[in-house]
Amino acid sequence: DTAVSQTPKYLVTQMGNDKSIKCEQNLGHDTMYWYKQDSKKFLKIMFSYNNKELIINETVPNRFSPKSPDKAHLNLHINSLELGDSAVYFCASSQGRGATWELFFGEGSRLTVL
Amino acid sequence: QKEVEQNSGPLSVPEGAIASLNCTYSDRVSQSFFWYRQYSGKSPELIMSIYSNGDKEDGRFTAQLNKASQYVSLLIRDSQPSDSATYLCAVTYNTDKLIFGTGTRLQVFP
Numbered sequence: 001d002t003a004v005s006q007t008p009k010y011l012v013t014q015m016g017n018d019k020s021i022k023c024e025q026n027l028g029h030d031t032m033y034w035y036k037q038d039s040k041k042f043l044k045i046m047f048s049y050n051n052k053e054l055i056i057n058e059t060v061p062n063r064f065s066p067k068s069p070d071k072a073h074l075n076l077h078i079n080s081l082e083l084g085d086s087a088v089y090f091c092a093s094s095q096g097r098g099a100t101w102e103l104f105f106g107e108g109s110r111l112t113v114l
Numbered sequence: 115q116k117e118v119e120q121n122s123g124p125l126s127v128p129e130g131a132i133a134s135l136n137c138t139y140s141d142r143v144s145q146s147f148f149w150y151r152q153y154s155g156k157s158p159e160l161i162m163s164i165y166s167n168g169d170k171e172d173g174r175f176t177a178q179l180n181k182a183s184q185y186v187s188l189l190i191r192d193s194q195p196s197d198s199a200t201y202l203c204a205v206t207y208n209t210d211k212l213i214f215g216t217g218t219r220l221q222v223f224p
Contacts, residue, residue, distance in 0.1 A: 099206035105157035
């Protein structure tokens with residue numbers, strides 16, 4: 001039974017399109033995250049939600065909009081996709097709020113913008 | 115800009131040797147330090163955490179922290195080919211954020 005699951009695993013799309021990635025965790029965790037990992041393996045936090053409340057919103061273009069309908073789900077919608085958005089997007093969750101908790105990552109969603 | 119620096123590698127070691135992975139960080143007030151392992155095409159997974167100066171051992175892994183030098187390292191004893199992966203150092207910034215380094219790729223050859 002997958003703890004943190006993301007869909008889809010792969011997206012290939014054209015510049016200017018809009019896409020969404022969904023994430024669900026069945027660990028009962030309170031906090032969820034979106035991370036972006038670029039081609040050089042640099043893993044950068046984008047957003048974090050704790051019990052549906054946005055607690056971290058990094059310097060991310062407003063084309064990226066997260067939504068947390070409940071504490072088990074965190075979705076990411078991206079408008080007007082650009083070439084530089086190509087990356088692997090990881091969803092993660094942690095038991096508590098705060099950076100000292102272990103992160104549990106999903107398998108990643110590889111986005112390729114052509 | 116708070117940073118975590120790692121040598122990208124690859125670090126190549128023979129099977130059975132000790133692999134030494136290093137990480138420096140810029141934020142003096144960071145309190146928690148982690149090592150995540152990421153196999154190619156997979157997601158990161160936590161292997162070690164360390165919070166106070168000194169060494170922390172878990173099986174073949176030892177994490178070492180020196181806050182005065184802003185330095186954290188990971189030693190892998192008796193390295194195995196299955197240890198071949200990218201090792202990501204992560205450091206807390208404030209209380210909510212975890213900042214990752216770019217990772218060191220480790221190759222263990224038979």
